[in-house]
Amino acid sequence: MAQINKPTDYFNTKLYTGNGSTQSITGVGFQPDWVWIKNRIDAASHNLYDNIRGADACIQSNATFAEFSQSNNGLTSFDSDGFSVGNVNDHNGSGDAMVSWNWLGANGTASNTDGDITSTVSANTTSGFSIVSYTGTGSAGTVGHGLGSAPSVIWTKTRSDAEEWFCHWSVLGTGSFVKLNSNVAAGTNATAFPWNPQTNTFGLSSDGATNTNGRTYIAYCFAEKKGFSKFGSYNGNNNPTDGAFIYTGFKPAFLLVKDSEFGQYWHMFDNKREPFNDDDAPHLAPNTNASEATVRTDRGVAKLDFLSNGFKWRTDNSGFNGTNTYIYMAFAEEPLVGTNNIPATAR
Numbered sequence: 001m002a003q004i005n006k007p008t009d010y011f012n013t014k015l016y017t018g019n020g021s022t023q024s025i026t027g028v029g030f031q032p033d034w035v036w037i038k039n040r041i042d043a044a045s046h047n048l049y050d051n052i053r054g055a056d057a058c059i060q061s062n063a064t065f066a067e068f069s070q071s072n073n074g075l076t077s078f079d080s081d082g083f084s085v086g087n088v089n090d091h092n093g094s095g096d097a098m099v100s101w102n103w104l105g106a107n108g109t110a111s112n113t114d115g116d117i118t119s120t121v122s123a124n125t126t127s128g129f130s131i132v133s134y135t136g137t138g139s140a141g142t143v144g145h146g147l148g149s150a151p152s153v154i155w156t157k158t159r160s161d162a163e164e165w166f167c168h169w170s171v172l173g174t175g176s177f178v179k180l181n182s183n184v185a186a187g188t189n190a191t192a193f194p195w196n197p198q199t200n201t202f203g204l205s206s207d208g209a210t211n212t213n214g215r216t217y218i219a220y221c222f223a224e225k226k227g228f229s230k231f232g233s234y235n236g237n238n239n240p241t242d243g244a245f246i247y248t249g250f251k252p253a254f255l256l257v258k259d260s261e262f263g264q265y266w267h268m269f270d271n272k273r274e275p276f277n278d279d280d281a282p283h284l285a286p287n288t289n290a291s292e293a294t295v296r297t298d299r300g301v302a303k304l305d306f307l308s309n310g311f312k313w314r315t316d317n318s319g320f321n322g323t324n325t326y327i328y329m330a331f332a333e334e335p336l337v338g339t340n341n342i343p344a345t346a347r
Contacts, residue, residue, distance in 0.1 A: 003227040007332040010104045010127035010228065013254060013272040014082065020094030021087055028082040033105030033122050034131060034220065035075060035083050036061075037090065038284055040097040040273070040292040044090040046284075049075045051122055052109055052133045053218060055083075059157055061180050061286040067159040067218075097292075099273060099284075101254065105131050114144030115201040121146035128223035133159075138213030140194065142201035151197045151221040152231040153329055155180060158209065159216040166209040168193045168202075169260075169327045171233045178258060178327070181287050186260040186327070197221070227335030232328060233260065236313070236321040243303075243313030243321040250332035252306045256286070261324040269304055271333050277305040309336045 004010065008029050016025050018039070033051040038044070046061040047070075053059075055077050059067050073086030083100070085091040092098070105122035112119045117137055123130035123146030130146045145151060155167040165180035166189075172178075175190040192207035202221070204211040211217075224231055230248040237244045255269045265285040273292070274281045281304040282292045303314035311330065313321035320326070 003335055004127065004225060004332075005227070005335065007228050007250070007253065007334060010124065010129070011254065011331045012102050013270045014100045014102060015272050016098050016100070018089075018092040018094055018096040018098055020092060022076070022085065023092065024079060024084040025082040025100065026079070028100075028102045030102075030104045031078055031080050031107055032083060032102035033078065033107060033124075034103040034129075035078070036101040037075065037085070038099050038292075039090050039093055040099055040282075040284070042089060042093060042096060043289050043291055044093070045289045046286050047074060047090055049078075050131045050218065050220075051078055051105060051107070052120055052131050053159065059159070059218070061165065062289050064162045064164050064181055066161050066163075099270070099292075101270070103127075103129055105129060110146070112144035112146050114142075114146075116141035117143045117204070119143050119145075123147055125149075126225070127228055128225040129229075130221045132219040132221060134217055134219070136204075136211040136213055136215045136217060138206055138211060140203070140205045141211070142198075142203050143219070144201050145197070145219070145221045146200075147221060147223045148199065149223045150199050151202065151223045153222040154193070154197060154202055155220040156210050157218050158212075159218050161208075161212075161215055163209050166192050166207070168197070169231065169233070170196045171231070172260060172327065178260065179287075180266065183263050183265050183287055185262050222329065228332050230328075230330045234326055234328065236318075236324055236326060238316045238321065238323045240316040241314055243315060245307075245312040246310050246328065248310040248330050248332070250310075250330075250335045251308050252311050252330045253333035254331040255304075255306075255311060255328060256330075257320055257326055257328045259319060259322070259324050260327045262318075264319045267302065267319060269302070271306060306333070
């Protein structure tokens, strides 16, 4: 399997400062197909956009709302080296520190008939990421994801109706799900994800969150790629200084973590908001509109090292490294050793 030597060609975190008006954000390095924006300073929602639904069609990770328009004041376009935003505070508050996470799809869309339900996809088989839109039937069936390899993680959200996010981690087993908009523990629902994803399709049954007749849905699918992405689980060791180490095979650029056993917050980290290992890592939680912080009563302190080959906790906080099982998804800054033989180093 070919290895990605320059992960920033497919995923990149971009920081910017809002101006309260309109602006074009450049420096992403590619035209993103999925853009996730959060105001770091204010209690403001997480806003997600993709090239299938189109600029200005917003869904929020911390809410159950149906897809809605920001009246061309949110994200206004996907550009060749980034994106443009309007004056909504969530996206461009005057003087506010903003973060965006950006993924490359296909820079286009295609009809996919691999499954029983025809889908529209923007799939990047190199990086293992696809965006999938489909209309529910209310009956058990399959949907094509366009990746050519089985995704380890799938996130689904109803576009047309208010509904929770249902996210599947294959490592948790058949029928498992977690809710991106909620801090509840993982559960099992055979009517949502009746079996683990396959090489070309993922399965659905009749749950309202994934396959109600006539509802429209969006799914984000992730398949592991050597040196670029890793999706799995780990057991915390509850050690306050020598916490659990999780091998990824690359130096992480982005990390999303959730305690799968108990009602704990989700936690997001990246290498741009905190480029060093000697400080408390600032974290955001996609299930809440809360501002960024390093210490909060609801999230605790996160002492986190991004190493050349994975990540390591230096805290016994139950949200990251208690005695529980945690699920995670990680994307690379650089592979441990690429085909160009340049070794990665810890940040």
